[in-house]
Amino acid sequence: MKTLIYKPLLMLWVMIPFLVTGQTDEKVTNTMVPNLSIDYEYYELDNGLKVVLHIDKSDPIVAVAIQYGVGSSREVLGKTGFAHLFEHMLFQESEHVPQDQFFKTIQDAGGSLNGGTVQDGTIYYETVPKNALETVLWMESDRMGYFINTVTQSSFVNQQEVVQNEKRMGVDNTPYGHTSYVIAKNIFPEGHPYSWPVLGELEDLKKATLKDVKEFYNKFYGPNNATLVIAGDFDVSQVKVMIEKYFGEIKKHGTNKRLKPQNVTINKVKRLYHEDNFATAPQLNMVWPTVEQYSKDSYALDFLSEILSNGKKSPLYQILVKNRKLTSAIGAQSNSGQIAGTFGIKITANDGVDLDRVEVAITDALKVFEETGITDAAVEGIKARLETAFYAGYMGVMGKAYALARYTDYTGDPGFFKKDLEHTMAITKEDVMAAYNKYVKDKPYVVTSFVPKGKLELAVSGSQKAAIVEEEITENVQTAIMDSANEVKKTPSKIDRSNAPEIGEAPPLKMPEIWAAGLDNGMKVYGIEKDELPIVNFSIVLDGGHLFDPEDKNGMANLFSNMMMQGTANKTPEELEKEIEHLGASITMNTHDESILMMVSTLKRNFSKTMALVQEVLMEPRWDREAFNRIATRIKNSIKQSGSKPDVIANSVYKKVLYGKDHPFARPINGTEETIDNITLADLKEFYNKNLSPSEARLHIVGAVSQSEVFSALDGFVAWKMKEVDIPSFNTKNTRDKSTLYFVDVPNAKQSVIKIGYVAMSRTSADFYPAEVMNYNLGGNFSSRVNLILREEKGYAYYAETGFSKSRMPGTFTASTSVRTNTTKESVEILRDQISRYKDGISQEALIFTKNALINSNARRFETNYALLRMLQEISTYNLDFKYIEREESITNQMTLKRHKELINKYLDTSTMAYLVVGDANTQFQQFKHMGFDDVKLLDKKGNEIILKEVTKSSTNK
Numbered sequence: 001m002k003t004l005i006y007k008p009l010l011m012l013w014v015m016i017p018f019l020v021t022g023q024t025d026e027k028v029t030n031t032m033v034p035n036l037s038i039d040y041e042y043y044e045l046d047n048g049l050k051v052v053l054h055i056d057k058s059d060p061i062v063a064v065a066i067q068y069g070v071g072s073s074r075e076v077l078g079k080t081g082f083a084h085l086f087e088h089m090l091f092q093e094s095e096h097v098p099q100d101q102f103f104k105t106i107q108d109a110g111g112s113l114n115g116g117t118v119q120d121g122t123i124y125y126e127t128v129p130k131n132a133l134e135t136v137l138w139m140e141s142d143r144m145g146y147f148i149n150t151v152t153q154s155s156f157v158n159q160q161e162v163v164q165n166e167k168r169m170g171v172d173n174t175p176y177g178h179t180s181y182v183i184a185k186n187i188f189p190e191g192h193p194y195s196w197p198v199l200g201e202l203e204d205l206k207k208a209t210l211k212d213v214k215e216f217y218n219k220f221y222g223p224n225n226a227t228l229v230i231a232g233d234f235d236v237s238q239v240k241v242m243i244e245k246y247f248g249e250i251k252k253h254g255t256n257k258r259l260k261p262q263n264v265t266i267n268k269v270k271r272l273y274h275e276d277n278f279a280t281a282p283q284l285n286m287v288w289p290t291v292e293q294y295s296k297d298s299y300a301l302d303f304l305s306e307i308l309s310n311g312k313k314s315p316l317y318q319i320l321v322k323n324r325k326l327t328s329a330i331g332a333q334s335n336s337g338q339i340a341g342t343f344g345i346k347i348t349a350n351d352g353v354d355l356d357r358v359e360v361a362i363t364d365a366l367k368v369f370e371e372t373g374i375t376d377a378a379v380e381g382i383k384a385r386l387e388t389a390f391y392a393g394y395m396g397v398m399g400k401a402y403a404l405a406r407y408t409d410y411t412g413d414p415g416f417f418k419k420d421l422e423h424t425m426a427i428t429k430e431d432v433m434a435a436y437n438k439y440v441k442d443k444p445y446v447v448t449s450f451v452p453k454g455k456l457e458l459a460v461s462g463s464q465k466a467a468i469v470e471e472e473i474t475e476n477v478q479t480a481i482m483d484s485a486n487e488v489k490k491t492p493s494k495i496d497r498s499n500a501p502e503i504g505e506a507p508p509l510k511m512p513e514i515w516a517a518g519l520d521n522g523m524k525v526y527g528i529e530k531d532e533l534p535i536v537n538f539s540i541v542l543d544g545g546h547l548f549d550p551e552d553k554n555g556m557a558n559l560f561s562n563m564m565m566q567g568t569a570n571k572t573p574e575e576l577e578k579e580i581e582h583l584g585a586s587i588t589m590n591t592h593d594e595s596i597l598m599m600v601s602t603l604k605r606n607f608s609k610t611m612a613l614v615q616e617v618l619m620e621p622r623w624d625r626e627a628f629n630r631i632a633t634r635i636k637n638s639i640k641q642s643g644s645k646p647d648v649i650a651n652s653v654y655k656k657v658l659y660g661k662d663h664p665f666a667r668p669i670n671g672t673e674e675t676i677d678n679i680t681l682a683d684l685k686e687f688y689n690k691n692l693s694p695s696e697a698r699l700h701i702v703g704a705v706s707q708s709e710v711f712s713a714l715d716g717f718v719a720w721k722m723k724e725v726d727i728p729s730f731n732t733k734n735t736r737d738k739s740t741l742y743f744v745d746v747p748n749a750k751q752s753v754i755k756i757g758y759v760a761m762s763r764t765s766a767d768f769y770p771a772e773v774m775n776y777n778l779g780g781n782f783s784s785r786v787n788l789i790l791r792e793e794k795g796y797a798y799y800a801e802t803g804f805s806k807s808r809m810p811g812t813f814t815a816s817t818s819v820r821t822n823t824t825k826e827s828v829e830i831l832r833d834q835i836s837r838y839k840d841g842i843s844q845e846a847l848i849f850t851k852n853a854l855i856n857s858n859a860r861r862f863e864t865n866y867a868l869l870r871m872l873q874e875i876s877t878y879n880l881d882f883k884y885i886e887r888e889e890s891i892t893n894q895m896t897l898k899r900h901k902e903l904i905n906k907y908l909d910t911s912t913m914a915y916l917v918v919g920d921a922n923t924q925f926q927q928f929k930h931m932g933f934d935d936v937k938l939l940d941k942k943g944n945e946i947i948l949k950e951v952t953k954s955s956t957n958k
Contacts (some may be wrong), residue, residue, distance in 0.1 A: 081200015555671015
């Protein structure tokens with residue numbers, strides 16, 4: 001389960017000017033948006049369960065979302081983190097759903113599921129083929145009304161460990177990970193529901209008892225505190241009967257009171273600092289207390305955050321980036337929740353910049369904002385951008401279910417978006433300035449300085465040390481917990497809940513209609529018309545990418561793709577940015593190992609204009625020197641700042657170990673600080689002239705446009721002339737003949753990142769998809785062997801997985817996880833042992849599960865524009881036929897135990913794999929010398945071997 005950290009306001013889903021028509025009565029609300037049907041029926045059961053039903057026949061699938069009115073804000077001091085812990089607990093078992101069967105049952109039906117917790121709520125959600133809907137309702141009702149008797153001390157302790165691992169991974173082992181904690185503690189007074197993190201205090205989680213769990217469940221998990229939303233292809237009358245059958249008899253209990261606003265003020269500026277173990281650059285956050293969601297000012301503050309920081313004309317950009325060159329990364333954000341809000345500015349400074357200068361610069365930028373004011377055009381530009389985001393939020397049945405559930409829970413009205421939209425579209429420049437004057441101008445704030453260890457002089461003057469408790473690395477002590485052998489007491493029910501409902505025949509695979517054509521200049525075009533929403537998504541793949549990078553100028557392709565978005569021959573960077581904003585579009589370019597990818601989204605009505613702009617970007621680059629210098633600085637900052645992250649270090653060193661230093665895959669796509677300094681603007685011009693050709697370009701397009709409309713918009717590409725492009729090829733194969741343990745030291749790391757594998761095969765290999773089928777039970781899904789052991793059984797990790805990577809050249813097989821430091825050795829042993837044992841083969845039952853999960857899930861593959869776009873890109877990249885998914889279904893169906901075992905023995909040999917650990921060498925390295933590896937090596941963060949006699953100094957090795 002993931003913890004969703006996001007703005008509860010849902011503004012991205014609702015900012016759009018459109019007409020709302022229809023009628024409302026006590027039971028039914030019909031709301032129509034042009035080209036978007038969101039009709040729904042709303043009613044309540046006698047026990048208080050709120051139900052929202054939305055029909056969507058576009059795909060044979062159904063989404064179910066259950067929102068509970070319980071987030072971290074419902075907790076109390078000393079018992080924090082319970083809402084998130086409970087989210088995890090409810091995936092374990094219930095009275096009629098056995099241990100670990102929630103995920104497995106849904107996956108077996110071809111579905112997906114997860115949950116999330118925020119300050120103001122907890123949500124559980126599933127998307128399944130429509131034949132599995134009753135099964136989902138049976139399971140959701142069972143954990144709502146028939147769960148608490150199954151909770152044992154051992155299962156509780158296990159999930160405590162999983163949640164703590166999630167915190168270690170996302171907070172303790174991450175640069176600036178403690179920032180939100182420090183801000184919340186100092187913005188909100190002690191005891192305020194927003195004064196502690198969603199994940200809770202580590203000590204609270206450790207001391208929580210079984211009694212605490214049961215009290216929490218009884219208070220918040222009643223049907224009267226929940227909203228059930230079903231969206232998709234179903235029969236309303238039949239579903240109403242199912243809902244009454246499974247949920248109707250659950251008795252209401254606990255509370256369902258919505259919290260009242262508890263806005264706060266602070267009476268003086270508070271300055272705090274923290275020496276961050278993982279940070280390589282200083283970061284400043286300046287935060288003001290504001291107001292709760294859905295208030296008029298909360299909307300204006302969202303606009304304020306955009307105006308202050310979004311774009312090259314914004315005051316923060318002009319002062320901090322362009323003029324004073326203090327940073328290459330700025331950001332402002334309004335966060336309004338149900339009971340309070342904050343407004344914050346975040347600046348990650350350039351290397352060595354004193355944060356006093358940053359604080360002064362922010363103050364100066366705000367003064368410039370006060371003097372220059374806000375234009376009507378700026379406000380309208382924000383609205384245009386967010387219109388596209390609104391439609392994207394309702395893409396697919398889960399997007400609709402998610403939105404309806406949260407509106408119902410937060411406001412009591414699933415149709416509240418009407419008022420939400422009206423409030424948004426009514427915002428004026430005067431409203432934005434009034435909100436600024438009320439909450440920001442000359443008001444006290446909290447400012448945090450997170451600086452690299454040993455660089456305290458960079459913190460804002462007068463700062464006090466932030467109260468952060470960092471976990472100590474201790475020896476792993478396993479405590480055996482004996483649960484009572486008594487049989488679980490069953491809660492009485494009017495129906496027989498002991499067996500899952502029969503899952504009917506799965507809907508047949510129905511491939512979308514794909515069209516393909518080409519331009520005379522060699523550009524290939526692939527498309528799928530999907531008119532559910534008035535938006536268009538398309539991508540252009542330019543072959544080569546990182547493969548073109550010279551070793552001494554590594555990162556050139558990435559710098560080039562960044563520069564291509566910095567204006568055109570006829571538009572300055574600012575003018576290009578403004579035009580994209582005016583169209584409500586998004587255009588990005590990113591470099592990958594074997595290609596450069598341009599991703600575009602736009603409104604249907606602006607499709608032709610957006611395509612013309614894309615053509616201008618690709619065919620008429622600007623080569624702006626000021627932009628070049630700025631982008632180069634930004635990339636170098638990113639390289640330096642990410643270089644301390646254990647997961648980034650692991651990915652980089654792992655590729656070097658497997659591919660060897662001379663292979664492009666072994667070199668970081670971003671380059672290094674040194675190689676970026678070697679690249680000139682002339683190099684980028686040469687890169688463009690030599691490597692970009694329509695003959696090496698593939699356009700993929702999905703949305704509310706026909707093939708003829710697409711080709712009408714492509715007229716401008718006719719002038720793009722074909723040229724010969726030489727894409728480098730590299731000898732790529734596995735040469736490993738022994739097992740080697742490589743260890744990279746990150747002193748005081750709270751978790752160890754583990755990667756195990758070797759160079760396997762390309763995506764075009766005939767064995768690639770069969771090998772994916774083979775891997776599914778080992779580590780290809782939540783219910784896989786390695787995840788169930790390391791996460792669910794041992795509680796060592798938040799996740800564990802195995803898989804084959806996709807590329808034209810041979811990719812990797814990798815087993816990966818991130819575990820708490822004191823379980824590093826045991827976790828490596830478990831992964832190595834499970835891969836080795838897998839050679840014994842799997843059971844017939846496991847093979848059937850694999851087939852069901854993979855084949856039935858195909859019903860969900862075509863739901864969103866993004867999913868279809870990925871499918872088109874895979875077809876064009878690997879030269880697959882349009883019916884390749886049907887062929888993969890056939891391969892899955894024909895998989896036998898014998899063939900499965902053959903693939904295991906061919907592709908999974910632990911005796912020749914590389915074993916990489918990134919963690920605290922001082923406490924973990926020595927033990928690997930006695931684990932039977934052929935070699936054990938200590939490496940630095942760049943992958944270079946350190947002489948073993950230096951091991952004792954590793955704890956200070958930076």
